[in-house]
Amino acid sequence: MKRLAWLLLLPLLLVCPALSDDDQEHHHHEDLNQAQLGTVHFPVSCAPSVEKPFERGVALLHSFWYEEAEKEFLEIAKDDPNCAMAHWGVAMSLWHQLWNEPDAKVIARGLDQTSTAKKLAEKATPREQAYIAAIGAFYSNSEKSDHAARAKAYSDGMKKVYESYPDDHEAAAFYALSLLASEPHNDETFANRKQAAAILEKLFAIEPDHPGVAHYLIHSYDKPQLAELGLPAARRYAQIAPASPHALHMPSHIFARVGLWQDDINSNLASIAATRKTAAMGMGGEGHQFHAMDFLVYAYLQSGREAEAAKIIDEVKAMPRMESHMYGEDFDPQTAALSGFPAQYDLELRHWQDAAALTPVPGGLPVDHAITYFARAVGAARSGNLAQAHKDLDQIEGIRKQYLAENKPDFAEGVGQAYQAAAAWVAHTEGKDDEALASLRALADRNDKLGNEPHAIPAREMLADMLLEAKQPQLALVEYQTDLKLNPNRFNGLYGAARAAEEAGKQSDAEEYYALLVKTCEGGSSTRPELSRARELLARK
Numbered sequence: 001m002k003r004l005a006w007l008l009l010l011p012l013l014l015v016c017p018a019l020s021d022d023d024q025e026h027h028h029h030e031d032l033n034q035a036q037l038g039t040v041h042f043p044v045s046c047a048p049s050v051e052k053p054f055e056r057g058v059a060l061l062h063s064f065w066y067e068e069a070e071k072e073f074l075e076i077a078k079d080d081p082n083c084a085m086a087h088w089g090v091a092m093s094l095w096h097q098l099w100n101e102p103d104a105k106v107i108a109r110g111l112d113q114t115s116t117a118k119k120l121a122e123k124a125t126p127r128e129q130a131y132i133a134a135i136g137a138f139y140s141n142s143e144k145s146d147h148a149a150r151a152k153a154y155s156d157g158m159k160k161v162y163e164s165y166p167d168d169h170e171a172a173a174f175y176a177l178s179l180l181a182s183e184p185h186n187d188e189t190f191a192n193r194k195q196a197a198a199i200l201e202k203l204f205a206i207e208p209d210h211p212g213v214a215h216y217l218i219h220s221y222d223k224p225q226l227a228e229l230g231l232p233a234a235r236r237y238a239q240i241a242p243a244s245p246h247a248l249h250m251p252s253h254i255f256a257r258v259g260l261w262q263d264d265i266n267s268n269l270a271s272i273a274a275t276r277k278t279a280a281m282g283m284g285g286e287g288h289q290f291h292a293m294d295f296l297v298y299a300y301l302q303s304g305r306e307a308e309a310a311k312i313i314d315e316v317k318a319m320p321r322m323e324s325h326m327y328g329e330d331f332d333p334q335t336a337a338l339s340g341f342p343a344q345y346d347l348e349l350r351h352w353q354d355a356a357a358l359t360p361v362p363g364g365l366p367v368d369h370a371i372t373y374f375a376r377a378v379g380a381a382r383s384g385n386l387a388q389a390h391k392d393l394d395q396i397e398g399i400r401k402q403y404l405a406e407n408k409p410d411f412a413e414g415v416g417q418a419y420q421a422a423a424a425w426v427a428h429t430e431g432k433d434d435e436a437l438a439s440l441r442a443l444a445d446r447n448d449k450l451g452n453e454p455h456a457i458p459a460r461e462m463l464a465d466m467l468l469e470a471k472q473p474q475l476a477l478v479e480y481q482t483d484l485k486l487n488p489n490r491f492n493g494l495y496g497a498a499r500a501a502e503e504a505g506k507q508s509d510a511e512e513y514y515a516l517l518v519k520t521c522e523g524g525s526s527t528r529p530e531l532s533r534a535r536e537l538l539a540r541k
Helices: 002-015 021-031 046-061 066-079 084-094 105-121 126-139 147-164 168-183 189-208 211-220 227-240 247-250 252-257 261-280 289-300 307-318 334-347 352-356 366-383 387-403 409-429 432-451 458-469 473-486 493-504 505-520 529-539
Strands: none
Touching: 021 066, 021 409, 046 066, 046 084, 046 211, 066 084, 066 105, 084 261, 105 126, 126 147, 147 168, 168 189, 168 211, 189 211, 189 227, 211 227, 211 247, 211 252, 227 247, 227 252, 247 252, 247 261, 252 261, 252 289, 252 432, 252 473, 261 289, 289 307, 307 334, 334 352, 334 366, 352 366, 366 387, 366 409, 387 409, 409 432, 409 458, 432 458, 458 473, 458 493, 473 493, 493 505, 493 529
């Protein structure tokens, strides 16, 4: 039957002229409407014929579909050469505000676009001129001002637009995003996030179908201390922009924070499918699937579905190489996945010898190798192979120094934290528990205040694990309980809390944690001995 259908279609395919790549892109954008991308109202003084495409471009911006937004705005600039805001749109598409810091090449392109926009803006409205001035402040003075200063300058510019045009909901949304993009490094107060959320919550009540409002609320609340507040936006965003792979993924940031693993899994399966569908249509953002896979692997491992996690890892290993710089030149999502997923898998499942045997991914970036050496060091230390563990620590320290020499302090800081955690396990294996516990406690206290996402195992959970191994179950239980408030429903956190309670003589608490672990893993096919033990103990009640 399928063969017959193909034979009937073949003559039609032969007589219909093929669409050019540009025609296909334009056609795909025409197919993206408000029901698929959300509702945006952004009046501009350009030709009436580009009004809808412009709003579509802004909707694409709001869902961080930067590749397609840029194409849309470039097409508008071609259709209406006098449209200053088309060049504003291109400049906005080039800066991926929450993902990376643009390099010199991107800054030069952005500066060129804003310069063109300013030249054309003589006929634009004062409101449009204010938008152009704001993004121009980011791309200007890059030789004298660092990224943080220019991001703050852009935010200050958007604040003026927001205050000058209080009825402009786009100004409010973009100003809120600018507050997130200019958040001070290591800010424990979350002041910018709370300010952004206050603006966005008011808009959310008025414009429940606006893609940027729901999206930026999720980012505002993407901290364990705030995550519960993000659930309404998380439940809404994928419905607002179901064609956007990023919109389908973003709710999982909140679901992961609150331990809703099935919701997390559903979001990322949908996002991966959408990414592959749009990539097959020639649309950009193919590399985004690796970020969704990262969340998917993590959720599978927390919910007793390690077989599904292993399948994702095998799938990534079998994928052809693809170039993706959507997060900047310093980060390759594919090599990060090839490095991070196996490390996460072995560490979460406590396959220490397997972790110690991991090898750096060929062609990986230094940050990728740091992940591998971290897993190797922890695996070697917990397997008793101190000689290898020290060699792996030296590799991590070498990468940290390399980033310092390249003036990349954020990367150096992250690698330094990996070194600190791995070194603590080495010290523990060497019998230096006071030193090891103090180091992990300091790291845990810092990470808890900042609400950082754990790359694999939270530092406080590691602290609790170490206390339990050191025969201090009561202290371990306190740390597990503290961590579970910030990282709820983690498999090892629940099991560790149950074991600590059991060893501390708190049987009712132990049974409660064992029951929660079993419930968290419902629907999975896990063969982990920890889960089997939990079920056996509960069956004896």
